[in-house]
Amino acid sequence: MSTDSFPTLPPAARVGDPLERIDTPALVLDLDAFERNLDLMQAKARAAGVALRPHAKAHKTPQVALAQIARGAVGICCQKVSEALPFLEAGVTDIHISNEVVGAAKLALLAQAARVGRFSVCVDDAGQVAELAAACAAQGSRVDVFVEINVGQDRCGVAGAPEVLSILQVISAHPQQLAFKGLQAYQGRVQHIRSREERRAAALAASARTAAVVAALQAAGIACPVVTGGGSGSVEFELAGGIYNEVQPGSSAFMDADYGANEYGDALRFEHSLFVLASVMSRVDERQAIVDAGLKSMSAESGLPRVWGRQGVEYAVISDEHGNLRGGAPLPQLGERVLLVPGHCDPTFNLHDELVCLRGGVVEAIWPVAARGLSR
Amino acid sequence: MSTDSFPTLPPAARVGDPLERIDTPALVLDLDAFERNLDLMQAKARAAGVALRPHAKAHKTPQVALAQIARGAVGICCQKVSEALPFLEAGVTDIHISNEVVGAAKLALLAQAARVGRFSVCVDDAGQVAELAAACAAQGSRVDVFVEINVGQDRCGVAGAPEVLSILQVISAHPQQLAFKGLQAYQGRVQHIRSREERRAAALAASARTAAVVAALQAAGIACPVVTGGGSGSVEFELAGGIYNEVQPGSSAFMDADYGANEYGDALRFEHSLFVLASVMSRVDERQAIVDAGLKSMSAESGLPRVWGRQGVEYAVISDEHGNLRGGAPLPQLGERVLLVPGHCDPTFNLHDELVCLRGGVVEAIWPVAARGLSR
Structure with a gap:
């Protein structure tokens, strides 16, 4: 017109x-409250001797991850390979894909990214592991592998030690491409249980299932360097439990109305x-x-x-x-x-x-x- | 690394x-199903002699709007001024902002956009109208104005004819900037009533409230060129009712599980x-x-x-x-x-x-x- x-x-x-x-x-974002949240989470992880690898799925914002790493976080988690790319480009070089990656296109992208940064990924299927190894071979890259175990979320993850051992056989067949890094054990439903005591009980039940798998692997002569998991609602229990040596809280930097409705103790609020x-x-x-x-x-x-x-x-x-x-x-x-x-x-x-x-x-x-x- | x-x-x-x-x-998008939906909606509007102005808030995709206009739609609705900009740039030149726009920054943008395309906007507050007129004066542009009336949604919109008449006085004080175009009467809750008979009754109740305001304005000597409203769940009743001469369905091009759960007649499915x-x-x-x-x-x-x-x-x-x-x-x-x-x-x-x-x-x-x- x-x-x-x-x-x-x-x-x-x-x-x-x-x-x-x-x-x-x-x-x-209220930067003062945000920075207090980051400082508190890092101090608690350091005091417990547990590595902090905060989840970036919560915020998708590279500047947040860099602020966490500056305080001592060992790296970040992402949920998708595509999600990891802006973080990689912003200088985050240690990224765990805390999720299964399936299909040739996604695996090729992961293998390509692993030429630039250090990447790990979750698996719960032997065929998926073989395809991952093939993608890494094609790119000349290497990826750390976590076997995900189901500790009550009933979503992804194998049932127990026998299934882990079976997948480990496939991982060990590709030593140039894959390295077994440990177990991922995440229970999402625990995070939003309102009562702190009930939440603690549910978190401890998930930790006990995790500990049983670690023990069975040890009995089979398999060391499990890293046990990773935990979320903002349960992290106080995972830090204290002695089972996890890496935790993945994401929302704790921000809190939301759902997490805010949980009952917390004074130690980690x-x-x-x-x-x-x-x-x-x-x-x-x-x-x-x-x-x-x-x-x-x-x-x-x-x-x-x-x-x-x-x-x-x-x-x-x-x-x-x-x-x-x-x-x-x-x-x-x-x-x-x-x-x-x-x-x-x-x-x-x-x-x-x-x-x-x-x-x-x-x-x-x-x-x-x-x-x-x-x-x- | x-x-x-x-x-x-x-x-x-x-x-x-x-x-x-x-x-x-x-x-x-399944283009065959999508095009059949567009053709059906346009044919029904044409047969009823009612203008079709589909809502772009549903899809935010200029190519969808252009396909609707090519079939006879008179223009589109947007819910926000910022939302309208990509449509304007894609060649959609007749855009109704079916929502109140408040604040100097948003009004300036609307007034600026109205220099390029034909814009209308909803109002429900006299102060808002005066600010809109000032923004248009600053840009040297003109905007068509719809007074929104509350016909049961209980969200935005004035209660009835006396409030419309009071706002009309402010509109008529700015003839270079503003032109009264008519009434907007939208009842969003009606759209998702599952039973067709109950939905019809609720839609007719909203239409009756609208008709009463139109009649009161006519009695006061005010013509109401356009009565606009309606959604994908109620449009069959608005097309048949003789009150609306413009309808705004958006979801009918796509349907979703929520709209799919409604009961429909054979005429408009x-x-x-x-x-x-x-x-x-x-x-x-x-x-x-x-x-x-x-x-x-x-x-x-x-x-x-x-x-x-x-x-x-x-x-x-x-x-x-x-x-x-x-x-x-x-x-x-x-x-x-x-x-x-x-x-x-x-x-x-x-x-x-x-x-x-x-x-x-x-x-x-x-x-x-x-x-x-x-x-x-």
Whole structure:
């Protein structure tokens, strides 16, 4: 209709902006709380003599991983090979793919990446191991291998020591390409048990299943250099248990409303550092304020977001681009900013291209969520 | 560790690839079913003498909008100004922002976009209208304005005719910048009522509230050129009702498991055209097959995905990167491809950068989901 040039979307925030000037919805990080979370997790792992390999599936943001490694993390976990690539390029050189990788295209990419960094991967099938070895042979690279065992998640992972031994035979047939590194034992369902005592019992049950497999391997003369696993809800028990010598917490750097609903002890309690910043876009109905952040800015399958710093106000209804805030307390006015604690941080990060980092309410940095959308 | 060059992620699919060669997870479109859906929707709107303005929030993909406009759609709806920009750049010149736009930055962008294309926007607050007029004055542009009325969604939108008349006074004070175009009346909750009769009753109730406002405006001497609204679950009733002269269905082009669970009549029944292609990545447990597509590939807040073309197999558990398929029927083998009907198409599109378009099981095109992530 016009010869005017197409408008370009301005940046959501610039370094030095106060919170009130950030365009919404935006994913924001409170750097002070975030750094306290990193320091606490690293100190606890160091005190326990356990290696910390935080999971990057939670945040998909290379700057987060570099901040963890600077504090002493031995490397990171990724869940997909494609997800690992931006981290590798950012200088993270020790990456564990904490998941099974199946199919020629994905294995070729892994073998190629293993020429640049040190990579390990999980397996639970002998045929998959043979294909992995072939991919490494084609690339002239070598990959460390963890056999995943099922310790109660009932998802991936073999049942016990006999199956591990059978897979080890295939691994040992390819000494130029593959090295057995140990066991992965992760129990995801444990993480979200609300009662600390019940969570401890479930974590100890998973650890006991892991210990039994390690013992059976030792009896068969197989050493298991690394036992890796654990998550943000159970890590205090894995650090204390003596079974795991590497832990993989991801969400502890951020916390979310789901993890926040767990009961914790005083020893290992993390702070909310991650928020979705929203604006009130409609105040027609006196009983509610409508904000501009819904399902396209936060995942809701693990529960609705919590409204931060406004006691008595709740996020009551979520739709694709809207949220209905309600409550007895005074509601924010039209145009006012609101901070929301997302229900589940991992899929929420995966909706955003940028993480706006604040210190004292002012933008200090903008970090690219470089692995956003990389699920292959 | 090495001077090897960083691996780059190869494309997930290339034109001419068979389905089996597409890397997973991938968002795929069955072009034949999609085109039948577009043709059916356009034919029904034409027969009813109602303008079709499909919602682009569902798909965020300019090629989809262009295919709809080529069949007779008068333009599109977007939910955010940022979302509209890739459509504008792709040649879609008539865009209705079916939502309130609040704040100087967003209004400036809208006013700027209105110099290139024809834009309309919803309002429900007099102050918002004055700011919109100021933004248009600063850009030398003009925007059509719809007053949104609440017809049962209880989200945005004013209560009735007196509030519309009060906002109209502000609109009419800025004749160079703003033109009153009509009413928007959308009832989102109606869309997902399973029973067709109950859905019809709820849709007619929303239409009756709309008709009452139109009549009150007419009695006050105000003509209402356009009444816009409706969604894929209710559009058959809005087309027949004589109240709406423009409808906004988005999901009808794709359908999803949630819309698929509705009961429909024979007159307006759409096909599933949108799928997430996944691969089986673990088959350790005989009772289940684990696929590589979870919450980062499909939203689940409206229900789990359905497994397509495999009777008796269900997607039983979803986690961030995994899905557990279970059932009495034979389960797919390790590495095998599976098509999944996502629970909710709108937030699912928003997770993907590309839509892989298939005809007869072969890739015909790859369309960028260009407005993915644009929620400002």
